[in-house]
Amino acid sequence: MLKIGSHVSFSDKGLLTATNEANTYGSSTFMIYTGAPQNTRRKPIESLYIPEGQEAMAAAGIGEIVVHAPYIINLGSYKEDTFELAVNFLQEEIRRTNAIGVKNIVLHPGAYTEKDPEYGIARIAEGLNEVLEGTKETDVNIALETMAGKGSEIGRSFEELAAIIEKVRDNHRLTVCMDTCHIHDAGYDIVGDLDGVLRQFDEIVGLDRIAVVHLNDSKNPAGAAKDRHAPVGSGWLGYEALNNVASHELLSGRPFILETPWIGKKAGAERPMYEAEIALLRGDVDARFGGEFLEDVERLHHFFQKQDIHPRSFILNTWELLKSDAKAKKADPREPLERLYDLAIENRVLSPEYSEEAVNQRLTVYLAGKEWLVKV
Incomplete structure (x- = not known):
């Protein structure tokens, strides 16, 4: 069965809360942040209801899940304090991910801001070397996310991801999270030539690196470099293209995670369409x-x-x-x-x-x- 779920909240009772929410959507996987993605405030690991959450996961038939690193981590920064915060905080997030029992933590590689792409690639690799060296006691992988190309973010091309991986010494713990909205916005034609895009990725990075797939539609045409997600079928990718991704044999077995936006006209009544999207893509x-x-x-x-x-x-x-x-x-x-x-x-x-x-x-x-x- 297709391993598909969505981003869910990790508040209140931590993993138990997340599992219960995911279960209401009919998920067989899900993705969490271990705290607010915009800050460094974190609850102690002991208060995350990990055993209770794992028990609920087993009862719901939910196996592999994914953690997403906070947005505030920028390993590409030339500012020492920002870079050090990114390294130290990512190491702590990896330890929390390991305590939850999760194999992959998804990371936006970083942005070079006032420098250039070459600097950003080298700086991110430098940071990843430090992070991986400091978390050898875990077996958590860092899944570098394919990015849309807005601003100075790195990871907008397969070549940039490959360049980072090549510069990391212990790169067997580096995987990739392929985001459909992002690679579409970066200019890859996954609507008309998905096989060609996957072949290109395999030649440059290697399909064996893909550990997670973010399944999102896009509010912008290919190459827009905007990164604005849309619900399944309501964007430029469309249901057929996303279904082709979800059912492609070369991506089989990976967790597919929806990050589609909540919709609704009434204030406070917005709801994600995760339940319908999951059922639609699973065919049930x-x-x-x-x-x-x-x-x-x-x-x-x-x-x-x-x-x-x-x-x-x-x-x-x-x-x-x-x-x-x-x-x-x-x-x-x-x-x-x-x-x-x-x-x-x-x-x-x-x-x-x-x-x-x-x-x-x-x-x-x-x-x-x-x-x-x-x-x-």
Whole structure:
């Protein structure tokens, strides 16, 4: 079965809280931060409910999970205090990851800020050498994440990741987290030539390095270097491309993690579409939600077809409009899912008793296309 889950919270009762949330989405894996990703405040390891969480994981059939390192770590910095903080804090995060029983911690490699890419690559490698040397007592791998290319971040190309790995002495503990939104935004054509992209990665870095896959759609066209995630099917990648990634034999067995944004019109009512996205990509929507759910999706297809709305063209045309026309943004800044939601509600396509989350779940599956529904 596809090993798929999402980023979940790690608050309150630590691993137990995270496991319980992941279970509500039907996850078979998940990703956590061991504390707030924007600061260094951390609870003691003893208060993370690790045994209780591991017991809950076993009961839910959840095996391998992933930790993500905090965003504030920048091994590419030329500033000594920032660099030292990054090294020391990452070492501590690795020890916490090891205590939880997790094999891979995902890391944004770093940014060179006022220097240049060559400096950034060398500086990141220098930091990784220190970090790995100081955490030999663990068997935790550092999964360098493929980046979108915004600003001065390193990891926007496979060559940059390979250059870092080559400069690290103990690089058998370096793996890679491949992010679909990021490599799309960096200019790799995973929509039209996924096999070619994977072949290129294998030649430059090695597919055996891939330990984690972040499965995200993108709000921007290929090469935009923006890094703005979208729910599955509601961006430039689309359901078919993401499903191709999730089902590709060369990526089989890795944990696939959704980092798709929460959506919702009502303040405080935003919810992730993780449950629908996971069921959709796993191919068990019927088992998860039931026949009435699929009938509602069929109803959405019938309605939007009468409005001459096709899922993919509508999504891409909306993003093009928002990207290129400032007047359109001001007049109607709504993103694709929100526009579809309004149309469905205004025309009473679905039961008025459905919550906003329930409507958006059905829209998420609708975006997979009529072809998907026929296969069910």
